[in-house]
Amino acid sequence: MTAKNIILLGPPGAGKGTQAKRLEDTRGMVQLSTGDMLRAAKTSGTEMGNKVAAIMDAGQLVTDEIVIGLIAEKLDQGSEGGFIFDGFPRTLPQADALAALLAAKGQALDAVIELVVDDAALVGRIVRRAEEAAAAGQPVRRDDNPTVFADRLQEYYKKTAPLLGYYYAKGGLSQVDGMAAMDAVAAEIAKVLDSK
Numbered sequence: 706m707t708a709k710n711i712i713l714l715g716p717p718g719a720g721k722g723t724q725a726k727r728l729e730d731t732r733g734m735v736q737l738s739t740g741d742m743l744r745a746a747k748t749s750g751t752e753m754g755n756k757v758a759a760i761m762d763a764g765q766l767v768t769d770e771i772v773i774g775l776i777a778e779k780l781d782q783g784s785e786g787g788f789i790f791d792g793f794p795r796t797l798p799q800a801d802a803l804a805a806l807l808a809a810k811g812q813a814l815d816a817v818i819e820l821v822v823d824d825a826a827l828v829g830r831i832v833r834r835a836e837e838a839a840a841a842g843q844p845v846r847r848d849d850n851p852t853v854f855a856d857r858l859q860e861y862y863k864k865t866a867p868l869l870g871y872y873y874a875k876g877g878l879s880q881v882d883g884m885a886a887m888d889a890v891a892a893e894i895a896k897v898l899d900s901k
Contacts, residue, residue, distance in 0.1 A: 708787035709734070709898055710812055712794070714868065715820030716861045717848065718831050719883045720890060724820070725789045727891050732898075733786030735779070739793045742775045743767060753778070773802050780810050787815070795864050800871055815901045817872040818894055820883030827884075828854055 709732075713721045725736040746754040747761055753774055760767050772793060780788070794800040807813055828851055835849035848854055872878040881893040 708785060709815040709901060710787045710790070710807065711815055711898070712790045712817045712872075713820065714817060714865060715883055716822060716824070716827065717854065717857045718827050718834075719820040719822045720887065721791055721820060723887060724890060724894055725791055727887075728786075728789055728894070731891075731895075733784070734789050735784040735786070736789045736791055737776060737779055737793070738791045739772055739775075742779070743772075746775055769796075769799055769802055772799075773806055776803070777806055777810070780806070780812065794868060797867050797871055800868055814877060816879055816897055817877045818897055819869060819878060819880045820890065821880050822883040824858060827858070 711734075713725060715721050725734075725738075728734045729736055743757055743761065746757040748754065748758075753771070757767060757771060757775075760771070776790075776793070790803065794803050804814065831849050831854050832851060835845045838845045838849070848857060869878060879897040881890055881897065883890060885893070
């Protein structure tokens with residue numbers, strides 16, 4: 706199985722994290738979640754980490770340049786199965802920056818997979834998750850309320866919709882039914898990867 710670099714797109718709650726974990730377990734891929742990378746960098750003590758910590762501590766947004774730098778470090782560490790980009794790119798300039806970085810490293814983007822979901826059903830899924838957590842005496846995530854979640858959905862579509870057109874135009878966008886059962890979604894993603 707050759708290494709693949711992919712982007713998983715989909716709104717919050719679509720199952721990207723679940724599917725990324727499966728790809729790590731079954732294909733040896735490495736999930737590059739920008740949020741996780743920034744948190745890890747902040748406490749790493751490296752030069753880049755200290756930069757990230759200073760920006761985040763000041764309550765500012767980390768620049769694309771820094772995020773690309775963190776991704777470059779991860780690409781240099783290598784991965785037998787390839788990389789899953791999660792949460793990046795979010796904008797067209799970030800998509801261009803990622804393409805340039807991969808080209809500079811002699812790599813390419815093999816697939817962009819959008820988990821397509823029904824928004825109303827997704828809100829229902831989130832509400833059920835919150836109800837189940839509450840019933841089990843577990844903490845309910847702040848995002849798991851319909852109003853906050855609707856805002857997050859709107860923000861996702863506003864920022865990410867242009868990316869769908871961008872990757873579609875490049876012929877690299879595949880769509881998978883994110884509302885299907887987890888195993889069915891995983892099987893569809895595998896089919897996309899095996900066809901590349």
